[in-house]
Amino acid sequence: MTVETERLIIYPASKEQMEAAIAAEPDAELQKAYTEMLQGCLKNPALWDWYAMWPIERKDGTPVGDLCFKGLDANGVPEIGYGIMEAYQGRGYATEAVEAALRWAFQQSGVTAVEAETDPGNLASQRVLAKCGFVPNGETGEEGPRFTLSAEAFRTTESIREQT
Numbered sequence: 581m582t583v584e585t586e587r588l589i590i591y592p593a594s595k596e597q598m599e600a601a602i603a604a605e606p607d608a609e610l611q612k613a614y615t616e617m618l619q620g621c622l623k624n625p626a627l628w629d630w631y632a633m634w635p636i637e638r639k640d641g642t643p644v645g646d647l648c649f650k651g652l653d654a655n656g657v658p659e660i661g662y663g664i665m666e667a668y669q670g671r672g673y674a675t676e677a678v679e680a681a682l683r684w685a686f687q688q689s690g691v692t693a694v695e696a697e698t699d700p701g702n703l704a705s706q707r708v709l710a711k712c713g714f715v716p717n718g719e720t721g722e723e724g725p726r727f728t729l730s731a732e733a734f735r736t737t738e739s740i741r742e743q744t
Contacts, residue, residue, distance in 0.1 A: 581629065585680045588673065589639060590647070592632035595621065601633060601646075613661075617648055627651070630658055636677045644668040647681055649694075656692040658685060662708075674708045682712060686731050693730045697721040713737040 582591040593601065598618045605611040620631030630652040636645045645664035652658045660681060664674045685691050696714055698705040702724075713734055714727035 583680045583684050584639075585676050587638060588644070588677055588680065589637045590634050590677055590680055592629045592634050597635070598633055610663075613648075620651055624651070634681065636662075636664070636673065644673050645677070647677055649681075649685065652691070656690040657695055658691065659695045659697065660685075661696070662705075669704070674705070675711045678708055678712050682729065682734055686734050691731060693728050694734075695729075696727045697723045698725060698727070700724040 582589055584590075595618065598614060598621070602611055602614045602618065605614060614633055617631055617633050621628050624631055630649045632648065634647045635643060636647060637643050643665070645662065645668065647660060647662035649658040649660055660678065662674055662678055662681075664677075682694060685694055694714075695717070696709050698709065706725075706727075709727045709729075712729065714729045715733075717726050717728040719726040
């Protein structure tokens with residue numbers, strides 16, 4: 581399964597791709613996150629896409645970052661996380677990738693909303709969330725403020741985008 585945009589290709593990584601990413605990742609925190617994603621995939625193979633790392637690549641195959649959903653809870657609310665390599669930041673890749681991933685997520689049965697969490701100082705990530713229609717939900721998680729985008733709000737903003 582692959583999600584394509586005008587400039588990007590996004591897809592859930594295979595077990596082998598995730599193992600390679602874990603082995604190659606120099607940042608201990610990211611290595612831990614990738615390991616947790618792989619463990620989630622292995623424990624929930626029927627929900628692989630909801631736990632996997634999704635590489636974000638330009639259409640020429642150049643990797644620019646990755647995203648993930650952190651599982652799918654019983655209420656149909658996954659949490660999305662994403663990161664763009666420093667050399668590719670500021671080019672709209674995060675917004676484009678998150679919008680595409682949201683479009684995919686809201687096409688899946690039972691998904692009622694998507695949540696996200698950012699570091700309070702990560703204004704760029706907060707701008708990405710705002711551009712994609714997320715609103716602060718008043719909660720604070722481990723990383724910082726939490727944001728929510730309901731399926732209904734996404735469909736409304738998607739409809740407005742299509743009209744312009």
